Amino acid sequence: MSEKRAVVLLxxxxxxxxxxxxxxxxxxxxxxxxxDYGQNHRIELxxxxxxxxxxxxxxxxxxxxxxxxxxxxxxxxxxAVPKGRSVEEMSHGVPVTYVPARxxxxxxxxxxxxxxxxxxxxxxxxxxxxxxxxxxxxxEFIAAFETMANLATKMGTEDGKQVxxxxxxxxxxxxxxxxxxxxxxxxxGLTITCYDPAEDGAACGxxxxxxxxxxxxxxxxxxDPARYV
Amino acid sequence: MSEKRAVVLLxxxxxxxxxxxxxxxxxxxxxxxxxDYGQNHRIELxxxxxxxxxxxxxxxxxxxxxxxxxxxxxxxxxxAVPKGRSVEEMSHGVPVTYVPARxxxxxxxxxxxxxxxxxxxxxxxxxxxxxxxxxxxxxEFIAAFETMANLATKMGTEDGKQVxxxxxxxxxxxxxxxxxxxxxxxxxGLTITCYDPAEDGAACGxxxxxxxxxxxxxxxxxxDPARYV
Numbered sequence: 001m002s003e004k005r006a007v008v009l010l011x012x013x014x015x016x017x018x019x020x021x022x023x024x025x026x027x028x029x030x031x032x033x034x035x036d037y038g039q040n041h042r043i044e045l046x047x048x049x050x051x052x053x054x055x056x057x058x059x060x061x062x063x064x065x066x067x068x069x070x071x072x073x074x075x076x077x078x079x080a081v082p083k084g085r086s087v088e089e090m091s092h093g094v095p096v097t098y099v100p101a102r103x104x105x106x107x108x109x110x111x112x113x114x115x116x117x118x119x120x121x122x123x124x125x126x127x128x129x130x131x132x133x134x135x136x137x138x139x140e141f142i143a144a145f146e147t148m149a150n151l152a153t154k155m156g157t158e159d160g161k162q163v164x165x166x167x168x169x170x171x172x173x174x175x176x177x178x179x180x181x182x183x184x185x186x187x188x189g190l191t192i193t194c195y196d197p198a199e200d201g202a203a204c205g206x207x208x209x210x211x212x213x214x215x216x217x218x219x220x221x222x223x224d225p226a227r228y229v
Numbered sequence: 230m231s232e233k234r235a236v237v238l239l240x241x242x243x244x245x246x247x248x249x250x251x252x253x254x255x256x257x258x259x260x261x262x263x264x265d266y267g268q269n270h271r272i273e274l275x276x277x278x279x280x281x282x283x284x285x286x287x288x289x290x291x292x293x294x295x296x297x298x299x300x301x302x303x304x305x306x307x308x309a310v311p312k313g314r315s316v317e318e319m320s321h322g323v324p325v326t327y328v329p330a331r332x333x334x335x336x337x338x339x340x341x342x343x344x345x346x347x348x349x350x351x352x353x354x355x356x357x358x359x360x361x362x363x364x365x366x367x368x369e370f371i372a373a374f375e376t377m378a379n380l381a382t383k384m385g386t387e388d389g390k391q392v393x394x395x396x397x398x399x400x401x402x403x404x405x406x407x408x409x410x411x412x413x414x415x416x417x418g419l420t421i422t423c424y425d426p427a428e429d430g431a432a433c434g435x436x437x438x439x440x441x442x443x444x445x446x447x448x449x450x451x452x453d454p455a456r457y458v
Contacts, residue, residue, distance in 0.1 A: 101341035112330035148373035
């Protein structure tokens, strides 16, 4: 029986670590893919490597893509990361931490690797409920990407296979994600979610990503094992 | 009146140079985008820069994306580029020079830059008639990408703008592309099409890309000004 392979986008954060664990639990041989895209919070690549090792993935590839050439986002330039916002404030409009076409670029690269591996399954930790400010986290975007991917590749044409973009967290709240991960034995102490961590990797506890994460753990009644400043 | 901007994918070859000229002729301020993706024929980046300068583009960005991590194609690995094939042979199946998900990756990055620039127009020199072996050169792929792009971005959602992927060559033969370019005054001596050029940039004259190019010029009754070994 041939190995069932999946490419999993892995940032080293709470969501993608949970998704990688789900993929493994579903019987996939996991090929973890991270990006060095000029992000200010580059330390997440170390966390991604640690998570990949803990999960026993088949391979962890880090692809360099220089998105800084485009500018226009707090995550890859010198714009300040907003702190202390309410969930209400976060949910209005597209945040400045938005990286133009990020999930499109990342999924496109995942598709390239998947085709090379003969894998039709790609896992992505997007989440539409708790954080709806990013257009490329919505189910209709994922569905459109999947349609496009099947037209783009040999897999989707010659072989009669179907590319599938799995987003197991898309309809879950952060609380439900934490609960799912705990039930699968995820060690969230290995993960980092912060947009603006200290040099030693301690999370700021005040950016949108930290606040949503802390809220999820609090609602799940679990202590967040991540280090905070 | 605000400037009408377009991102144009520019490889320095015959097709993309013609497309960039078409975009300029349609009144767009051209932002040319090339990729350093580990291609063996890296010399095309010098040709792209020369074409960009000759066209007077607003900016020419070269984005590094390391596709070599994925392997699986003659254009980025050590597999030999096929030589001396008939057009009949080229039209069967997907050629080994296929780069997995290449147009998906390149269009995704173009979309990111377009969004940063506030540009809704992206030009791409794909051509479905003379060379149908690549799934990501087909009109149905382009249409699906456009649909996805409008769901992926702020432009396609908040602002009520529409992302448009322009493929002015998609239904043209190589002969018609040469004729179009000549009518617009394109200097094809600045371009390079070869998959396997000599170190000084002279084209091999025998790979699929050279053979299709030479056929196009011959049928248009024009002498190809490119240098051949």
